[in-house]
Amino acid sequence: xxxxxxxxxxxxxxxxxxxxxxxxxxxxxxxxxxxxxxxxxxxxxxxxxxxxxxxxxxxxxxxxxxxxxxxxxxxxxxxxxxxxxxxxxxxxxxxxxxxxxxxxxxxxxxxxxxxxxxxxxxxxxxxxxxxxxxxxxxxxxxxxxxxxxxx
Numbered sequence: 001x002x003x004x005x006x007x008x009x010x011x012x013x014x015x016x017x018x019x020x021x022x023x024x025x026x027x028x029x030x031x032x033x034x035x036x037x038x039x040x041x042x043x044x045x046x047x048x049x050x051x052x053x054x055x056x057x058x059x060x061x062x063x064x065x066x067x068x069x070x071x072x073x074x075x076x077x078x079x080x081x082x083x084x085x086x087x088x089x090x091x092x093x094x095x096x097x098x099x100x101x102x103x104x105x106x107x108x109x110x111x112x113x114x115x116x117x118x119x120x121x122x123x124x125x126x127x128x129x130x131x132x133x134x135x136x137x138x139x140x141x142x143x144x145x146x147x148x149x150x151x
Contacts, residue, residue: 004118011111018104025097032090039083046076 001009053061053069061069 004115004122007111007115007118011108011115014104014108014111018101018108021097021101021104025094025101028090028094028097032087032094035083035087035090039080039087042076042080042083046073046080049073049076 049069050073053066053073056065056069
């Protein structure tokens with residue numbers, strides 16, 4: 001296998017790895033949006049429930065109902081804490097996926113640069129070879145012309 005085909009194969013593998021890292025990153029970002037939406041929903045529900053408690057207190061509430069409201073608000077607060085922790089963890093996964101994608105992109109760029117340099121060198125060598133052939137043909141014509149004039 002030639003060095004050019006090996007480099008092309010490595011470049012293709014790096015492109016595949018970068019694409020897979022991109023898909024993983026997209027999935028992690030989608031999960032982050034879902035977790036953030038769940039947190040927002042919990043926040044809204046917590047506010048609505050607290051407003052219900054305030055309304056009930058204005059209208060008069062028995063101690064047992066007050067206790068139930070407070071217990072439920074405490075459980076909502078615990079759920080909010082867990083949701084915030086889940087969002088923090090998901091944001092870290094997004095950041096890690098972003099870094100992984102960037103590393104794979106750099107790796108691909110390095111291989112693409114090597115492929116481009118190798119291609120440019122090959123083109124320079126071909127141009128030199130073609131110029132040498134052209135020069136040899138011109139020199140041969142000149143020699144034939146001189147040989148034809150001297151006879």
